[in-house]
Amino acid sequence: MPGKRIVVVGAGVSGLGAIKTCLEEGLEPTCFEGSDDIGGLGRPSIYESATSNTSKEMTTYSDYPFPDHFPNYLHNSRIMDYLWMYVQHFDLTKHIRFLVCSVRKRSDFSWKQESHVFDGIMVCSGMYSDPFLPLQNFPGIKRFKGQYIHSWEYKSPEKFRGKKIIVVGIGNSGADLAVELSHVASQVFLSTRRGAWIWNRVWDYGMPVDTVLFTRFNAVLNKFYPTFLINRWAENKLNVRFNHDVYGLLPQHRYNLGYFLRFFF
Numbered sequence: 001m002p003g004k005r006i007v008v009v010g011a012g013v014s015g016l017g018a019i020k021t022c023l024e025e026g027l028e029p030t031c032f033e034g035s036d037d038i039g040g041l042g043r044p045s046i047y048e049s050a051t052s053n054t055s056k057e058m059t060t061y062s063d064y065p066f067p068d069h070f071p072n073y074l075h076n077s078r079i080m081d082y083l084w085m086y087v088q089h090f091d092l093t094k095h096i097r098f099l100v101c102s103v104r105k106r107s108d109f110s111w112k113q114e115s116h117v118f119d120g121i122m123v124c125s126g127m128y129s130d131p132f133l134p135l136q137n138f139p140g141i142k143r144f145k146g147q148y149i150h151s152w153e154y155k156s157p158e159k160f161r162g163k164k165i166i167v168v169g170i171g172n173s174g175a176d177l178a179v180e181l182s183h184v185a186s187q188v189f190l191s192t193r194r195g196a197w198i199w200n201r202v203w204d205y206g207m208p209v210d211t212v213l214f215t216r217f218n219a220v221l222n223k224f225y226p227t228f229l230i231n232r233w234a235e236n237k238l239n240v241r242f243n244h245d246v247y248g249l250l251p252q253h254r255y256n257l258g259y260f261l262r263f264f265f
Helices: 013-024 076-089 172-181 209-213 216-224 227-241 257-264
Strands: 005-009 028-033 096-098 111-113 116-118 120-123 164-168 187-191
Touching (some): 005 116, 013 028, 164 172, 172 187
Parallel strands (some): 005 028, 005 120
Antiparallel strands (some): 111 116
């Protein structure tokens, strides 16, 4: 007896996993991808130097580990290599249709693409497909004579060589771009509304930080130790690398390591 037909929107990391899960459950998936390749948001919006901020051990699909010779933290090209290895290993390509522009809902609540009708839909299109540039929060920006772009548009630092740059935001991409631009720009400012706790990818003894901290054992400890003691330990540990107060980055909020442990487990 054939399984129900499911449409998966997007052939990124989540979409590929959804296809395989459907197959394991006896469903018949068809994935619609708007571009001509897998990889999702990582391909069109990623800058050339982007490297993962989670280790390969914590990033991998549980049923298909990264090859041992891959580095702990992966350049975006290596992640694309891995995704194609995953697709080919589980023979998922035949379930993906590329360059699909739209899916529309019919009046009888089934899903239709051209002449295809499905029993359900799994939307795996990602959270950051559209850049958000809140220009209304920057009075006078329209009179600014220089160039302003969203990090989504940034690919490489070459066209910013010798310029004075301000990077607004101290999230992952903001910090990455500020560091990269500092090698070619005449001066780089990093602007943030508040301080932030800065983590290094590498923990004690050269171990990836997420494999050391985000464990089931630490999650159990978090249930017994007072939150303020865990936070104090984490903040002291981070300040050993550099004093956040000296660099003007000391946040008013405590670092809540317990929150991340609950999030991972």
